[in-house]
Amino acid sequence: MSANRWDPKAKKPPKGFNYLVPVLSALENELRDKVRESNAGKRNTESMWPVHQINWQRSRYVYDMYYTHGKITKKVYDYCIKNKLVDAALIAKWKKPGYERLCSTYVINPNNYKFGTTSICRVPLKDRSPEAKTAQDPTTGCRDVLGSGAASEYFWNKYGQNLAAVQVAREKRMEEMEQKRLREEEANSTAAAASAAAGGGDSETDDDSDDDDDYGPTPAAWASEGGKLEAESERLAEGGDDTDDYKQPAKKLKSSS
Template identity: 75%
Template sequence: MSVNRWDPKAKKPPAGFSYLAPVLSALENELRDKVRESNAGKRNTESMWPVQQINWQRSRYVYDMYYTYNKISKKVYDYCIKNKLVDAALIAKWKKPGYERLCSTYVINPSNYKFGTTSICRVPLKDRGPEQMSAMDPTTGCRGCASGDGQPRNIFGNKYGQNLAAVQVAREKRMEELERKRQREEEEEEVEQHERHEQNAGGGEGDSETDDDSDDEDYGPTPAAGVWAGGSKLQEESERLAEGLNDEEHDTHEQPSKKLKAS
């Protein structure tokens, strides 16, 4: 993606931005394609859903990579804010109690709704009537972004509501585990080959340096087959990672209490 979409003289991104660049580029291209799509058969407000939802997903991705997973530096995070790669006003709201999952600043502006209230998506599901359980905000398509238990994990119910940071971290964890498993298998194979060579060479019936019954302790048990197999398991693991780390977010990372000014 371009360094800055509006200012061609902008400084180059700091070191570490390349970690975010592939996902941000993909979301930028996705947004461009959605804007160009035909709106035939859609309501006027529904045609804007992808814009609102991609804005949320892109901002959430950078926010989680910095505050939840500590995968990027403060310089990279500030660069994204300064260059408007994310929604600074929305991120500022996520730092306040009760707004941790807010879909858009639009839905909490009383001037946008009748009787000076907020959107239906801000009402917890437990407080809705039977006829309101499936209600969505007409502007963002959000099914429910209030904080608390019992709320939908995916506030949009589609791919733009996925926690991309959690998925990426889970995928990296999976690749690390597979790499460790491969290394263990190679080491075990080397040990076996060395033992066979000693036996073939008539190295004696006594104990040798390679005769060690503690191989399992050295290399650990082989992971069960099927670990991390399939996209659904990866998504479930990423959600568990996200839930576990979000609970400790304010304790284990820099407290996101500083107000950010929208660029």
């Protein structure tokens, strides 16, 4: 993916940036769809809710990939900040105690609210009146940024809010499935080799034969008819010297044909 996809004037993305591209592209496409939706029946401020939501998701995704899961390098992280793919001011607040799940820097600016206060979403649910339990910030639509349950109702969309954790968990599951598949293949290969070695003593003269049907039963057939084969081997072993006097009547077979 070229750098022009994000910023025509930006430098070439550092190695490892493509790891983030699928999710960043999905969020960008979703934001574009939300902006194009009709605002009929919505309040004027409600049309901005998806912007705050997706800005939070995109910033949190990159933040978690770097600080929580360590999946990207410092260069990739700095590239995202420099090219404004994430909200640097919001991320800076997440690093401070009490702001770990802040929805937007807008809600903590006293100038945006009456009496120099902050948003209702900054008030814990347990400290609210029954009427204010479901109150939302009019600008961001957030109910509770303290993580007491209601935040997921606002930040949950078709991609979810824990994007980094979901991606890492999916990769881990795929890796476990691949390892399981390799172990099964190795076990099957070992079993096939053991079966071939067990039945290989009776096929020393088969190298001179051009007929593929002369190689006898498959390993599966040997396993299913193991009792018969074992009994036949014991009968031949008890034949003693009689087997030494046995000669194949090759000429007689030719004359009869």
